[in-house]
Amino acid sequence: MKNGKILPLLLAGAMSLSALAGCSSSDAPASSAPASSAPSGSAAPASSAAAGSAASSEDAAPAAEGVSYPIVTDNSVTLSYWMEINGSASKYISSYAENTAWQEIQKKTGVNIEFIHPAIGQVKEQFNLLMVSGNLPDLLANAENYKGGEFQGMIDGFFMDVTGLLPQYAPDYWSYIQNDEEFFREVSNEEGRICSFYAYKPYGDPPFQRIILRQDVLDELGKEIPKTIADYEELFDAMLAAGITPYMLAKNGYEIQFEGPFNVAAQANTFFKNEEGKVVFGQVEPGFKDYLAKMNEWYQKGYISKDFTSVDNNQIQTLFDTKKLGTFTGAIVANFNRASTQGFEVTSAPYPRMEEGQQLHHESTNIWPLQGRGSMMAVITKDCKQPEIAAQFLNYGYTQEGADLMNWGVEGINYEVVNGEKVYNDLMLNNEKFGTEEASYIYKLHFAPKATEFDVVCHANLLKSPDSLASRFKWADDDKVDSEYQLPPFQLTTDEQTKKTKLMTEINTYTDEMVLKFITGAESLDRFDEFVAAIKGMGLDEVLQIQQTAYDRYMQKKLG
DSSP: OOOOOOOHHHHHSOOOGGGSOOOBOSSSTTOBOOOTTOOTTOOOOSSGGGGOTTOOGGGOOOOOOOOOSSSOSSSOOEEEEEOOOOHHHHTTOSSGGGOHHHHHHHHHHOOEEEEEOOOTTOHHHHHHHHHTTTOOOSEESOGGGSTTOHHHHHHTTSBOOOTTTHHHHOHHHHHHHHHOHHHHHHHBOTTSOBOEEEOBOSSOOSOSEEEEEEHHHHHHHTOOOOOBHHHHHHHHHHHHHTTOEEEEOOTTSOOHHHHGGGTOOOOTTOOEEOTTSOEEOGGGSHHHHHHHHHHHHHHHHTOBOTTTTTOOHHHHHHHHHTTSEEEEEEEHHHHHHHHHHHTOOEEEOOOOBSSTTOOBOOOOSSOSSBOOSGGGEEEEBTTOSOHHHHHHHHHGGGSHHHHHHHHHOOBTTTEEEETTEEEEOHHHHSOSSSOHHHHHHHTSOSSSSSBOOOHHHHOTTGGGOHHHHHHHHTTTTOTTBOOTTOOOOOOOOHHHHHHHHHHHHHHHHHHHHHHHHHHHTSSOGGGHHHHHHHHHHTTHHHHHHHHHHHHHHHHHOOOO
């Protein structure tokens, strides 16, 4: 299992995708596709049968010979592409046709793209309308919104099974799949079939969220950065005495960083593994009762804000910025940069422990090579008349040249190469019209099906200053954190998903309500056993069996 921690070589310095070897797919020298474990120059398998024993000889493809870009040279091909536009970008552009990276991609591939964007905030609704319209675009993002997920969409005939296309028409993407068994499990269904191009990253960046504190408040109180639960309680007492509300708990009552010390990982509508590798629902585990008891104790003592269930992120930031709030969990770099503009320093804390040196198992940051869905995936639909060209177009994001363009933007517009290293210019780092976050969606492809570069290498917000980057690396070398509790993103069958959804709707409603009541004291923790019994009475054991079966099925999938 991935351990969720950045590798030591990233701590030593920036690492580019070009340092990872893969199979060549373009006449351009920089277009080889990196794969974390592929030997340099390795050839893709000769047939899609290697993707799973269920792949039939009917869709066997010739051995990969590479894809030459541009794919077409006469400007004769246009593909329609339905995807949501990022909210930050939509403040300044109305379509990704205005995104300079997308413009360059069209030049490099020779394929024109007609962008179709659903209205902001209406992606799922407009996706559903699209599915019943009888007229699908060539390419489609957000396919996870199909009822039963993208694989069900493939089974129902709306999305193409691209397994047989990949070796010949998307060899760089195919190389990633063939050289990372975990990625193969994630991108394929139980028969080893593949229907989507997903963003790939071989392992994770340093965690992007931690418990945030103001350094000046710590200095004024004469306190060090807390590391244990006892340290937090001592700090919280000092904050209360200074008139500061110590902590803003997440409004749903779940904080996995404070659950970790109690040897449990529980979040809303999420399952985990225990030490024996058995799928569990964290909210019924004994450690979760201990977590609730501690949160209730903190709430009664005034450590936790009485308004934690109602305040929004903007209010939290205002309270923190005005020294009315001591700590909360948030994005490290975003808070570091925001505080810097206001003239004060924030710091982050390591994951809390009962005692220093305690092994924690809850790391969940970017531990899987498949980097999410939404705009980070694309399917070729049943209405695409040129699927081979569509596959070659999507493959471009997995070549070195294409990955660089998507992750960095256009050389000379967004960055320069200095001493062999890519360096962002002021258009990205100090844009007078909009911020660095917006620039990531206007000038490059932060979210897209591609070989994804590491945040600590190419995320403009991180690279604004050495201090900003260092804030993300703080505590990243913690060798007492792993991801053993995390379940991989396995697929359920349609019947399994339907049954699980029906049962979990009632379970989640009841659980979320009771978690808040236990924390605030509206319900006594003496009733925890009744709480567990009630959840089991709603069908939890059946849900756990569904999850366990799907997980076991996922782990049994093997390349070839």
